[in-house]
Amino acid sequence: MTSQASVSTVEVAEEPIVKRLGFWQKALAHRTFVFSGIILLAITLVAIFAPLIAPFDPYFQDIASRLKPPFWHDTTVAEHLLGTDQLGRDYLSRLIYGARISMAIAVAATLMSAIIGITLGLVAGYFGGWIDTAISTVITTRLSMPIILIALAVVAIVGPSLTVVIVVLGLLLWDQFAVVTRVATQQVCARDYVTAARVLGSSLPHILFKEILPNIRAPLMVVATVEMAQAVLLEAALSFLGLGVQAPLPSWGLMLSEAKTSMFFSPWLIVLPGSCLFVLALAINLMGDAMRDLTAGGRG
Amino acid sequence: MLTYLVRRATMAVVVMMIVSVICFVLSNVAYDPAVGIAGAQATDEDVALIRKTYGFDRPLVVRFVEYLDNIATGDLGTSYLSKRPVIEMILERLPVTALLAVLSMALALLIALPLGSAAALWPNTIIDRFVQLLAVAGQAIPNFWAGLLLIVVFGVQLRWLPISGSTTYAHFVMPAITLGTFAMPPLMRLVRAGMIEVLASDYIRTARAMGIRPFQLTFKYALKNAVLPVISLSAVQLGFMLGGSIVVESIFALNGVGYLAWQSMTRSDMPVIQAIVLMISMIYIVLTLLADLLNAYMDPRLRGSRK
Numbered sequence: 001m002t003s004q005a006s007v008s009t010v011e012v013a014e015e016p017i018v019k020r021l022g023f024w025q026k027a028l029a030h031r032t033f034v035f036s037g038i039i040l041l042a043i044t045l046v047a048i049f050a051p052l053i054a055p056f057d058p059y060f061q062d063i064a065s066r067l068k069p070p071f072w073h074d075t076t077v078a079e080h081l082l083g084t085d086q087l088g089r090d091y092l093s094r095l096i097y098g099a100r101i102s103m104a105i106a107v108a109a110t111l112m113s114a115i116i117g118i119t120l121g122l123v124a125g126y127f128g129g130w131i132d133t134a135i136s137t138v139i140t141t142r143l144s145m146p147i148i149l150i151a152l153a154v155v156a157i158v159g160p161s162l163t164v165v166i167v168v169l170g171l172l173l174w175d176q177f178a179v180v181t182r183v184a185t186q187q188v189c190a191r192d193y194v195t196a197a198r199v200l201g202s203s204l205p206h207i208l209f210k211e212i213l214p215n216i217r218a219p220l221m222v223v224a225t226v227e228m229a230q231a232v233l234l235e236a237a238l239s240f241l242g243l244g245v246q247a248p249l250p251s252w253g254l255m256l257s258e259a260k261t262s263m264f265f266s267p268w269l270i271v272l273p274g275s276c277l278f279v280l281a282l283a284i285n286l287m288g289d290a291m292r293d294l295t296a297g298g299r300g
Numbered sequence: 301m302l303t304y305l306v307r308r309a310t311m312a313v314v315v316m317m318i319v320s321v322i323c324f325v326l327s328n329v330a331y332d333p334a335v336g337i338a339g340a341q342a343t344d345e346d347v348a349l350i351r352k353t354y355g356f357d358r359p360l361v362v363r364f365v366e367y368l369d370n371i372a373t374g375d376l377g378t379s380y381l382s383k384r385p386v387i388e389m390i391l392e393r394l395p396v397t398a399l400l401a402v403l404s405m406a407l408a409l410l411i412a413l414p415l416g417s418a419a420a421l422w423p424n425t426i427i428d429r430f431v432q433l434l435a436v437a438g439q440a441i442p443n444f445w446a447g448l449l450l451i452v453v454f455g456v457q458l459r460w461l462p463i464s465g466s467t468t469y470a471h472f473v474m475p476a477i478t479l480g481t482f483a484m485p486p487l488m489r490l491v492r493a494g495m496i497e498v499l500a501s502d503y504i505r506t507a508r509a510m511g512i513r514p515f516q517l518t519f520k521y522a523l524k525n526a527v528l529p530v531i532s533l534s535a536v537q538l539g540f541m542l543g544g545s546i547v548v549e550s551i552f553a554l555n556g557v558g559y560l561a562w563q564s565m566t567r568s569d570m571p572v573i574q575a576i577v578l579m580i581s582m583i584y585i586v587l588t589l590l591a592d593l594l595n596a597y598m599d600p601r602l603r604g605s606r607k
């Protein structure tokens with residue numbers, strides 16, 4: 001409850017324009033930012049250009065060449081670089097297409113939860129009073145229900161599919177957006193430019209989205225990275241448990257689930273997709289840390 | 301203090317009410333209980349008959365009041381599959397999940413407290429870097445994958461530990477490591493941040509000036525205050541673990557509430573799913589309430605500023 005929502009202050013940019021000019025210069029000198037940025041860029045490109053990069057059709061089954069080991073186990077088989085899975089599908093191609101699913105879910109679910117959370121937070125922080133109390137109650141309720149459990153229960157009722165996973169995660173991951181936006185809005189509301197806009201008779205959407213939102217962008221970017229990483233890992237967990245993305249789609253979580261039965265003899269089948277998930281989540285988290293660093297005005 | 305207590309408890313009660321509405325909607329509106337009881341092969345007539353005999357044709361409000369009444373008397377419904385009272389099924393598995401959660405929490409704290417403190421004592425050194433790296437990595441590692449790797453290495457290759465079941469304490473080692481890794485990073489970050497803040501405070505500087513030995517200074521004077529927020533986060537994390545246990549328990553076939561939840565989900569046993577969601581949320585609400593009250597009791601400054 002408050003223990004979770006206990007963000008009392010949030011770093012809010014004082015002079016947004018000046019800050020932004022310096023941002024890229026500082027960012028490119030920041031090692032963590034560059035490192036995680038390169039990884040994320042690479043994964044994004046792989047996801048977008050998957051059909052061009054993948055050496056095989058990720059759905060093509062070749063029962064004759066099942067469970068072929070990757071190149072470091074057997075140098076003679078050069079055809080399948082990372083081996084094949086239990087249905088004889090090229091593992092490298094499936095991993096490449098898997099990036100698409102993870103990235104699509106990360107972006108779509110985070111976008112959806114950002115819209116929900118930021119709107120709730122702006123309204124609660126701007127109006128205060130009973131509206132704030134009502135929205136805070138909603139936030140607290142959301143925080144008191146474990147995401148993975150609710151997501152699984154809803155998917156079990158509605159039936160699993162890629163769209164369902166995106167919508168369910170989008171509807172569940174908004175809490176931190178709301179918490180941070182609410183506090184940041186409260187802080188920004190007292191500033192002169194908000195009062196000025198109000199006195200000038202600007203419309204409510206204008207004040208909320210044109211005056212307040214741009215000034216609380218920095219902490220929200222950090223929240224976005226946290227939620228993206230969460231979305232990636234949750235999708236993988238749901239798919240792993242059989243209540244997420246469905247076969248034959250090449251989701252990394254689903255690949256882990258399918259490999260469970262042959263993992264004792266072909267351990268690379270679980271090492272590879274898991275490493276992909278780990279690297280993606282790690283890069284997103286590091287990017288978040290770097291942005292927290294860069295936008296906090298030098299203070300770590 | 302009293303106003304804070306009342307406000308905080310009221311909030312908890314309101315949230316409990318909303319959670320029970322959500323659980324009711326999940327199991328009675330989003331899902332047709334008559335179809336659930338009738339099973340897969342039932343005809344439309346069967347379903348209609350069941351709907352009438354069980355009273356599912358009555359208005360939702362009436363059914364919701366009945367639902368609340370049942371919860372209040374400890375009746376969480378009957379499983380569609382085993383035909384047993386759900387509360388019984390949950391209660392007999394709760395000790396396993398509770399043991400797993402406590403062991404994981406202990407493990408997480410055992411790593412987070414010393415390493416977090418060390419990072420704070422020597423900030424920006426190699427130790428600090430290592431701790432930060434550990435926290436970032438721990439956060440990014442999918443916990444079910446960590447579980448699978450542990451099974452392959454320690455269960456199959458080395459044959460040190462059993463890989464499934466919950467009969468001995470050895471069965472809890474790998475699940476506790478898996479779940480502990482998941483809970484550790486936020487705790488470690490909080491210990492580090494709290495220690496850095498406390499170490500920079502005036503009373504520590506005074507104590508240091510008075511010649512108190514560094515060891516005593518760190519563990520007796522600083523840690524005590526830095527640990528305050530860690531307590532409330534621990535309660536929150538304990539609640540998360542009840543949810544996270546579903547993944548870990550299903551990997552290691554640990555027969556706890558999480559495993560029951562997963563089995564019920566794959567078989568659409570709605571009363572069980574609904575009851576577990578309700579129960580875990582309630583436990584979580586109580587845990588966070590206790591954490592906040594404890595926090596307020598120990599730190600009077602928090603009473604006024606927080607809601």
